[in-house]
Amino acid sequence: MREITVTQALEEAMIEEMERDERVITMATTRAPALENKFGDRRVRFTPISEAAFTGIGLGAAGSGFRPVVHWGMVTFSFVAMDQIVNQASKIRYMFGGQADFPVTYRCTTGGGAQIAAQHSQSPYSMFMHLAGLKVVLPSTPADAKGLLKSSIRDNNPVIFFECSRLAGVTGPVPDGDHVVPIGVADIKRAGRDVTVVGLAYYVREALAVADSLAKEGISVEVLDPRTLVPMDAAAIRASVRRTGRLVIVDEAPATCSAASEIAALVTEDAETFRALEAPVQRVCAAPVPVPFSPPLEQAALPDRARIEAAIRRVLTCR
Amino acid sequence: MREITVTQALEEAMIEEMERDERVITMATTRAPALENKFGDRRVRFTPISEAAFTGIGLGAAGSGFRPVVHWGMVTFSFVAMDQIVNQASKIRYMFGGQADFPVTYRCTTGGGAQIAAQHSQSPYSMFMHLAGLKVVLPSTPADAKGLLKSSIRDNNPVIFFECSRLAGVTGPVPDGDHVVPIGVADIKRAGRDVTVVGLAYYVREALAVADSLAKEGISVEVLDPRTLVPMDAAAIRASVRRTGRLVIVDEAPATCSAASEIAALVTEDAETFRALEAPVQRVCAAPVPVPFSPPLEQAALPDRARIEAAIRRVLTCR
Amino acid sequence: MSDDKTALVEMLRKMIMIREFDLLAIELRKAKKIFGALHPYVGEEAVAVGVCAALAPSDRITSTHRGHGHCIAKGADINRMMAELFGRVDGYCKGKGGSMHIADFAIGMLGANGIVAGGMPIACGAALAAQLEDRGGVAACFFGDGATGEGEFHETLNISAIWKLPLIFVCENNRYGAGNAVESVRRVTDIELHAPAYGIAGVAVDGNDVLAVRDATAQAVERARRGDGPTLLHCKTFRSLFHAMRDAPPPETRAPELLAQWKARDRDSIARFEDVLTARGVVAAADVTAIREQVKRDLEAAVEFADKSPYPDPADLLVDMFAE
Amino acid sequence: MSDDKTALVEMLRKMIMIREFDLLAIELRKAKKIFGALHPYVGEEAVAVGVCAALAPSDRITSTHRGHGHCIAKGADINRMMAELFGRVDGYCKGKGGSMHIADFAIGMLGANGIVAGGMPIACGAALAAQLEDRGGVAACFFGDGATGEGEFHETLNISAIWKLPLIFVCENNRYGAGNAVESVRRVTDIELHAPAYGIAGVAVDGNDVLAVRDATAQAVERARRGDGPTLLHCKTFRSLFHAMRDAPPPETRAPELLAQWKARDRDSIARFEDVLTARGVVAAADVTAIREQVKRDLEAAVEFADKSPYPDPADLLVDMFAE
């Protein structure tokens, strides 16, 4: 199968969906020449630096029959628009009794590792997950990125689509044609017996690398990628943990009230899974600090293979 | 001891702290006549409806030697100001290497139960807890409200101070004089042997009511009130769970990535506490919907005594 | 604008309906027949009715926390509005929204909004849709004087100007934002003065003169259709009653003289319009009485409709969350 | 303003230092001696230096993502700035901030800011502090033309106007917001035209004329001290180089003629000022050469200082999170 980068996969998805449905339009503060040349500046808009306005514009256009794809740039900038996300987008359908649909997709990049410091290295998915009313997507491979972006654009609800910056240039196989991945279905990236590692975005890859090296010692690690955070595929996660009896969750967001906290809670509140749990659930997350600029500090703040491996060994030994 | 309402307790705290330190100033979109008459309109300001601006103004004044107390009104309105909270207030001290302090307190009301529907019935504490760099306070009694507001104003960091709307008129004993409650210390509101119930705000009272009725059956419920959510008194919660072996968490925020999720994770990731855990942790939270307006729907969306009691019975029976 | 009799009479009827609807809602709220918060539009009827009289049924609007008037002016069904205030299944939002969240997308009413200025970007999105549909449609957003303090006001003005969107910014300057007089939160109260910095038209109009509002709106619609973009329309009116009530109306703190001035027959939006129409011979006193009686009957029917409608079934709590 | 020789020469030195600092930073970034993103201030030196020349050391400013010039103009230590770019413990933020987050509260530099318009409310808070301190202090916020699209711009203008805060809004209109020309995101590029709606002074000035900027700022300071509140100062300048670089500078997409125009001796902020000062006999060619050599030596020393400084100890990761 052909190999392309996540960035290329996302652009393919945009082009295919804009070709497929002329109600799909896009907005961002940066120009998208490829799309603009193909679809014109009526459907492909660049905006003033006014995130609150164009976030609401996307919602209003969605409620008026279009299917906007709004790109915030970094998730950092979405916070300027948080009223439109929290008070409007997440509530508008239910609050109005389901009388209209709001098929709008909000894209943004996330994550650290590029020495661009606190404001530009955030991974606040859980803040969006907490809001009942949004779907939340976080792919880790080019194929999932393409397939899930297509599903997000076709979904009739507001979807927050996170793009991990460190994965942008990563290549992987992507099927030809209309490759669609359903929202809400986790994927076991590697099957294993001894411990379940739930990784998010970049840390799916890191977990797989650790699984490889531990395999040499005969430790069998299952690596599960939720791919969508809302709806979360709790059934798949619980089933995996019931098989392995052990769970490690890896993400670069700080642990407090994170997606990792939620996964830990989903596992331990389920009676059957709780009974199968043989060791404390471990969260391998970022340190509780704004991501620092200096490389040695940034490395210390973010999870890495050593910490993933240590957590796996902890749950394998500690009882 | 004299009994006053939470609202009176909070006003006492404001007056005492403004008398104690003239660098304490206040801002809100609504006038505060009592304070304005006492301290004048230079220190007691009402603002245009511009939450982003006056949230940042509070931060900038704090970095310039003052101790602002900014009242957003409802937490709902803080989302208009989220950039200043997420990208500025929570990161400014660490990002700048600790060269300045930012003693600013952000007050706001939270919670449902008043039939004011989705936008005006939110309890999004966890979105603030997730941000490394903010302290987060959520009292449940008049005494704690007064003591913790005083501590928040004296704290040299940004503090988010949540005021549960349904508790505003609730009365309770408040010691005379300079009553201060330290940030970061949980309080066991009722000691018990069989199960730990961690309640937040209004649901501390509801948990206590359930504990009373179950006591008649000889079921001994320990009710723990974290009082501050950041820093969370994990030691106190874990110690309680190690004693009782069972944990129920009650809050009116939706469960996903909530404070309840965090408490569940803190308990199950600690080896010693995990070993002591005899039943799955149960979260009694709001349904995953924007709070609906119609009374029967709103009641169904929010936790209540029946659901708290059912969760307690589940953890006592299920193994 | 068409000055045909039926159109003018319908404007008068809507203004009376808006006032009577909210006066009745206040009584129902005191009697605890309805719940939550209530923001009466009494005194400001000419703004909603004047603006909507210049819009087509297919044009879209966004409203505010004070939204009953906008609903009725855009043609909403008072039975379903009342049922919503009652929190019943036959309400516009099946009881999920209440007074602050009535919407009727079928008539282009994209929702009341509890967030000050929150509806402006949404209306801007509707204006973008209208521009892309290219069928001469326009959008209008209603907002208060207090909303001009919010950044979304400025951002939406700028984007709609640069994109030349068919959008009408209707500032309902009723002199107060909750407890604060507009002079206390703005150094300049001529809100239309914001327009030049965006290169758009800024117009001030007597917001208690329904025909003036209608005509100013019609001109804004023309500009929008010509591709000249948005208009900032400053409607000067007055909030006759309190900002909001829960269980009981708050005490009136404003000077009685001031209130009296605005109640005067030559100032009150409805009385003025009645006099204009009678002077023009469009209606006779008897017609007005008939309209008032019909409005009363319709409102009684609406209350009956609402009262008969069942409460939502708690089992349906999760319904309407996500679209298929 | 005092036109005494040392003050003028110091202004020239700072302008040269700003340009050389950023040109050097670009080379260091290409050589991977420093990390992250870099936003050079080259071409805009007259704005930062002109404004800060009219401020007292105790006055406070907020900066942007393009902040090196503001730091140097306000009197920051280039050794600690360079150490910060290197991510070392002797940097202003102990390596925690980097290029986009240099601050020196001791000299009233309240921080560069990676959020467009994000610094404006913070500066407004500093202005409130100055008003309460009542010692004649003022605050200034620097922001770009692109930042005028953000709501925080409008909100801060309005609050500072109503409170008559001693605040100076310095719009650095360098003609672009990243890849977008200002004309493409604003229908009106006379940014000072926003001022009348707030009842404040709006002034446009040649942003490449350091003395004009200084004098306009001095008048704004006067207004602020008189209690007349904020001024919106529109400084028209030009971004000579790229918006931002990571590992390598992005390709130049603008017309060579345009770039050449702004490089011309009568347009370039530094060359112009040199000629003014030589014409006035304030400096001779030799003095300028001496300044340039001193700047080079200082920068070499700064790089040496930075390179010698150790990286932060990962064990200190949690230090500086919360104040006692």
Ligand SMILES: Cc1ncc(C[n+]2csc(CCOP(=O)(O)OP(=O)(O)O)c2C)c(N)n1
């Ligand atoms: C963002 C936001 N901040 C504060 C509030 C609280 N609030 C509700 S209505 C109101 C006053 C609004 O005044 P105005 O815009 O003039 O509208 P009016 O009530 O006069 O119709 C305020 C402050 C809110 N709903 N939203």
Ligand SMILES: Cc1ncc(C[n+]2csc(CCOP(=O)(O)OP(=O)(O)O)c2C)c(N)n1
């Ligand atoms: C709120 C926000 N949105 C978007 C960005 C991304 N961004 C960084 S700089 C920039 C352009 C800013 O232009 P301008 O304000 O003119 O400043 P200049 O770069 O020209 O100095 C943008 C869009 C950001 N940093 N913050």
Ligand SMILES: [Mg+2]
């Ligand atoms: Mg008003």
Ligand SMILES: [Mg+2]
């Ligand atoms: Mg610029």
